[in-house]
Amino acid sequence: AQSVAQPEDQVNVAEGNPLTVKCTYSVSGNPYLFWYVQYPNRGLQFLLKYITGDNLVKGSYGFEAEFNKSQTSFHLKKPSALVSDSALYFCAVRDKYGNKLVFGAGTILRVKS
Amino acid sequence: NAGVTQTPKFRVLKTGQSMTLLCAQDMNHEYMYWYRQDPGMGLRLIHYSVGEGTTAKGEVPDGYNVSRLKKQNFLLGLESAAPSQTSVYFCASSWGLAAFNEQFFGPGTRLTVL
Numbered sequence: 001a002q003s004v005a006q007p008e009d010q011v012n013v014a015e016g017n018p019l020t021v022k023c024t025y026s027v028s029g030n031p032y033l034f035w036y037v038q039y040p041n042r043g044l045q046f047l048l049k050y051i052t053g054d055n056l057v058k059g060s061y062g063f064e065a066e067f068n069k070s071q072t073s074f075h076l077k078k079p080s081a082l083v084s085d086s087a088l089y090f091c092a093v094r095d096k097y098g099n100k101l102v103f104g105a106g107t108i109l110r111v112k113s
Numbered sequence: 114n115a116g117v118t119q120t121p122k123f124r125v126l127k128t129g130q131s132m133t134l135l136c137a138q139d140m141n142h143e144y145m146y147w148y149r150q151d152p153g154m155g156l157r158l159i160h161y162s163v164g165e166g167t168t169a170k171g172e173v174p175d176g177y178n179v180s181r182l183k184k185q186n187f188l189l190g191l192e193s194a195a196p197s198q199t200s201v202y203f204c205a206s207s208w209g210l211a212a213f214n215e216q217f218f219g220p221g222t223r224l225t226v227l
Contacts (some may be wrong), residue, residue: 018162032212032213041221042221044218046217088183100161101212103157105155106153
């Protein structure tokens with residue numbers, strides 16, 4: 001079955017430092033991968049997706065993600081973290097039937113000033 | 114544009130009571146989804162719809178029913194609420210399949226079943 005794993009429940013980083021939120025996937029066939037962000041008391045917002053093409057995907061708010069097929073990973077990155085980036089981040093993958101998403105458990109990102 | 118709206122924002126039910134959650138979108142999207150969010154479990158798909166008049170089961174459909182009588186609305190019903198249905202419920206919509214396209218989410222409904 002298609003699945004994603006977010007191995008860290010929480011990531012702490014200082015403002016101005018680079019951040020990485022990890023995601024690994026397990027799929028049969030081509031992986032279609034997404035990152036969503038949830039700010040407190042809000043619904044999820046789309047950040048970026050990988051369908052095909054360049055392994056480095058650029059998204060909203062200065063975020064990017066690197067698709068690595070050999071390591072089956074799709075880590076979310078940002079060169080310089082902001083306090084306002086503090087939120088809950090979800091990685092997701094297309095399900096085996098191809099018409100829905102399967103979400104990871106989420107990673108809390110805390111950026112301290 | 115309001116995007117995706119959900120009604121109500123909060124609700125407390127007693128075990129066995131029924132209720133309907135309303136989701137509305139003004140983006141003319143074909144696809145609509147209902148998810149539940151529980152701590153440590155991410156989002157799980159309850160039901161979804163690929164167009165007006167259609168519905169399909171997701172990952173955790175038991176205890177819920179849905180209807181899509183109008184393209185812009187997607188209703189989620191709980192016929193006999195149970196404490197296990199205490200959760201935050203999110204509605205989402207997309208113009209194409211969620212597996213390929215951005216989903217737009219509503220603000221959520223926090224439901225507590227006593």
